[in-house]
Amino acid sequence: MRKVTEQSFIQVRNLKKYFPIYSRGVLTKKQVGQVHAVDDISFEINKQETFALVGESGCGKTTTARLILNLIEPDSGEVFVDGENVVEKFKSANNEAKLGLRRKMQMIFQNPYGSLDPRMTICDIISEPLIIHKHVPKGERCERVYELLKLVGLEEYHAERYPHEFSGGQRQRICIARALAVEPEFIVADEPVSSLDVSIRAQILNLLGDLQKKIGLSFLYISHDLSSVRQISQRVGVMYLGEIVELADTDELFDNPLHPYTQALIEAVPIPDPKVKNVKARLRGEVPSPINPPSGCRFNPRCSRAKAECREKKFELTEVKKDHFLACIEAG
Amino acid sequence: MTEELLRIEGLKTYFLTEAGIVKAVDGMSFEVKKGETLGLVGESGSGKTVTALSILRIVPKPGKIVEGKIIFKGENLLNKSEKEMQSIRGREIAIIFQDPSSSLNPVYNVETQLRDVLLAHDSISKEDCRPKIIELMNLVGIPEAEIRMREFPHQFSGGMKQRVAIARALALQPTLLFADEPTTALDVTIQAQVLELLEDLKKRMGMSLVMITHDMGIIAKMTTRVVVMYAGNVCEIAETEDLYEHPRHPYTALLLAAVPRLDRKKTLSIIPGNIPNLIEPPSGCRFHPRCKYAKEKCSEAQPVLEQVEPEHFVACYEWKNILLQGENAKSD
Numbered sequence: 001m002r003k004v005t006e007q008s009f010i011q012v013r014n015l016k017k018y019f020p021i022y023s024r025g026v027l028t029k030k031q032v033g034q035v036h037a038v039d040d041i042s043f044e045i046n047k048q049e050t051f052a053l054v055g056e057s058g059c060g061k062t063t064t065a066r067l068i069l070n071l072i073e074p075d076s077g078e079v080f081v082d083g084e085n086v087v088e089k090f091k092s093a094n095n096e097a098k099l100g101l102r103r104k105m106q107m108i109f110q111n112p113y114g115s116l117d118p119r120m121t122i123c124d125i126i127s128e129p130l131i132i133h134k135h136v137p138k139g140e141r142c143e144r145v146y147e148l149l150k151l152v153g154l155e156e157y158h159a160e161r162y163p164h165e166f167s168g169g170q171r172q173r174i175c176i177a178r179a180l181a182v183e184p185e186f187i188v189a190d191e192p193v194s195s196l197d198v199s200i201r202a203q204i205l206n207l208l209g210d211l212q213k214k215i216g217l218s219f220l221y222i223s224h225d226l227s228s229v230r231q232i233s234q235r236v237g238v239m240y241l242g243e244i245v246e247l248a249d250t251d252e253l254f255d256n257p258l259h260p261y262t263q264a265l266i267e268a269v270p271i272p273d274p275k276v277k278n279v280k281a282r283l284r285g286e287v288p289s290p291i292n293p294p295s296g297c298r299f300n301p302r303c304s305r306a307k308a309e310c311r312e313k314k315f316e317l318t319e320v321k322k323d324h325f326l327a328c329i330e331a332g
Numbered sequence: 333m334t335e336e337l338l339r340i341e342g343l344k345t346y347f348l349t350e351a352g353i354v355k356a357v358d359g360m361s362f363e364v365k366k367g368e369t370l371g372l373v374g375e376s377g378s379g380k381t382v383t384a385l386s387i388l389r390i391v392p393k394p395g396k397i398v399e400g401k402i403i404f405k406g407e408n409l410l411n412k413s414e415k416e417m418q419s420i421r422g423r424e425i426a427i428i429f430q431d432p433s434s435s436l437n438p439v440y441n442v443e444t445q446l447r448d449v450l451l452a453h454d455s456i457s458k459e460d461c462r463p464k465i466i467e468l469m470n471l472v473g474i475p476e477a478e479i480r481m482r483e484f485p486h487q488f489s490g491g492m493k494q495r496v497a498i499a500r501a502l503a504l505q506p507t508l509l510f511a512d513e514p515t516t517a518l519d520v521t522i523q524a525q526v527l528e529l530l531e532d533l534k535k536r537m538g539m540s541l542v543m544i545t546h547d548m549g550i551i552a553k554m555t556t557r558v559v560v561m562y563a564g565n566v567c568e569i570a571e572t573e574d575l576y577e578h579p580r581h582p583y584t585a586l587l588l589a590a591v592p593r594l595d596r597k598k599t600l601s602i603i604p605g606n607i608p609n610l611i612e613p614p615s616g617c618r619f620h621p622r623c624k625y626a627k628e629k630c631s632e633a634q635p636v637l638e639q640v641e642p643e644h645f646v647a648c649y650e651w652k653n654i655l656l657q658g659e660n661a662k663s664d
């Protein structure tokens with residue numbers, strides 16, 4: 001296993017979450033199966049780093065994020081934040097301690113149209129976390145809201161307006177301001193730009209990058225858009241059917257992908273340059289159901305280089321090069 | 333020179349809403365040549381979809397085509413009766429929509445939905461439809477067609493649903509196919525499969541394809557010519573390689589610079605401001621409030637498309653005086 005480095009802020013160890021499926025019935029409720037949403041994953045996020053999780057829909061990216069924030073309880077596994085086992089703490093600790101943990105970790109959601117209450121003014125929205133966490137004394141709240149608005153590139157007079165008066169990009173800025181309100185150390189950004197227009201995406205990506213430099217936050221950036229991941233993150237984990245199949249520094253992963261799935265994923269993305277010709281789509285078929293995932297390596301039914309052994313044996317993430325981890329028979 | 337199939341001249345489609353007249357498409361002119369793949373690119377609200385709907389004359393209420401000509405195979409579609417249009421839709425011009433889950437009818441099985449198209453246009457019996465349906469499903473790469481045609485849309489995955497939608501659009505071998513964001517709802521690896529299928533079918537059936545998308549990567553991969561739209565107007569028309577290499581319109585150049593690339597990191601440039609409100613669009617060139625090259629003239633009168641090179645047109649007063657950088661000039 002990998003060693004735990006000094007500066008790692010979040011450590012995830014053997015995290016597991018299965019969602020039960022029940023048969024339909026009025027009186028009897030029988031469990032008929034389970035969705036293997038997140039299956040034994042481990043990774044770390046360093047201080048002031050943007051770690052990205054990529055993968056296709058249904059691979060467990062968002063579930064992982066929710067587990068880390070303890071919005072849902074993991075079946076097994078541990079999450080350490082700043083050396084503290086938060087899974088244990090959330091189970092036992094009193095509300096005040098839980099609140100203290102929540103303050104450290106905030107989230108930005110995908111859809112800024114659904115994540116802002118239409119009946120609240122921007123000032124109410126941004127000061128709500130300040131009230132809940134008693135973070136700033138009453139008299140200073142307004143000042144803090146203005147400060148936050150400026151930080152994300154909005155103006156003071158925006159505070160009195162309602163969400164419907166803003167465009168998608170501006171709304172996402174408001175969501176970012178709200179997440180930053182209680183001075184968290186760690187932010188989960190779950191597809192923060194995928195519902196925005198191309199020209200606005202660049203604004204938000206640049207803003208997130210600037211904020212990190214300015215405030216020194218750690219980010220978990222979740223996305224299916226590999227181009228934006230390359231742009232914003234320092235390290236990347238590639239997920240497939242609830243498992244991490246490859247993990248490396250961003251440039252290393254994109255320039256030198258080793259897992260057959262990562263390679264296929266990268267090849268599938270069209271490059272905005274007509275001179276670069278994409279190779280023929282190499283991945284056939286679709287992602288299998290996470291209810292009955294394939295045995296052995298979960299990618300084996302779609303893998304062009306699969307051997308007989310791949311059907312039987314699971315492969316753990318092993319370090320093949322410095323800081324480059326691979327879960328594949330080819331890892332040796 | 334290749335023959336032209338469709339020519340749009342000064343098309344204006346307005347939506348007469350209570351809040352005012354939304355000028356969704358305001359003076360569009362372009363042509364589609366026989367056998368080509370044309371890209372229609374722009375951000376949301378730029379009028380891409382409304383243009384396609386106008387050509388098929390299926391603009392939803394309160395939308396109305398108020399002006400312009402749509403010349404298809406030498407005839408103006410706006411002078412056709414509704415009955416004549418019905419025989420053109422599907423047989424001559426077909427469309428695939430963005431979200432296959434909502435464009436297919438959930439209460440009919442796939443066979444019925446494909447048969448309806450065949451029966452509506454051809455005088456063939458129900459029994460004769462079956463081999464045709466199986467042939468169509470094989471054509472779009474749905475395995476086990478005999479079994480799967482009896483299934484309902486919810487039993488298909490997203491990619492397979494889009495294949496059904498493509499089969500339905502191609503049932504009568506149209507000469508022109510509009511694909512309106514056909515892969516936006518799909519995962520990248522499935523997107524690559526569907527794009528490849530479209531390209532292959534286009535070649536085999538010898539039709540013209542209009543790709544409507546906001547994804548500069550898909551445009552680069554699929555198209556030979558591009559029409560860039562902004563707020564209901566055409567900014568620029570050029571051959572794809574030429575456009576990426578030598579954009580002439582400031583908006584095109586900014587759009588290219590704002591898109592992250594998978595194959596390398598680059599500094600994302602930002603397009604300041606937001607997309608204008610189409611009820612009261614900016615006077616003159618609609619891009620002028622966001623354009624750093626804007627002169628006084630730009631806010632006074634709307635620029636018309638000028639020819640730069642034989643196949644390159646731009647609607648900008650300043651194009652001779654500004655030097656814009658293309659996609660390849662900017663590596664860092």
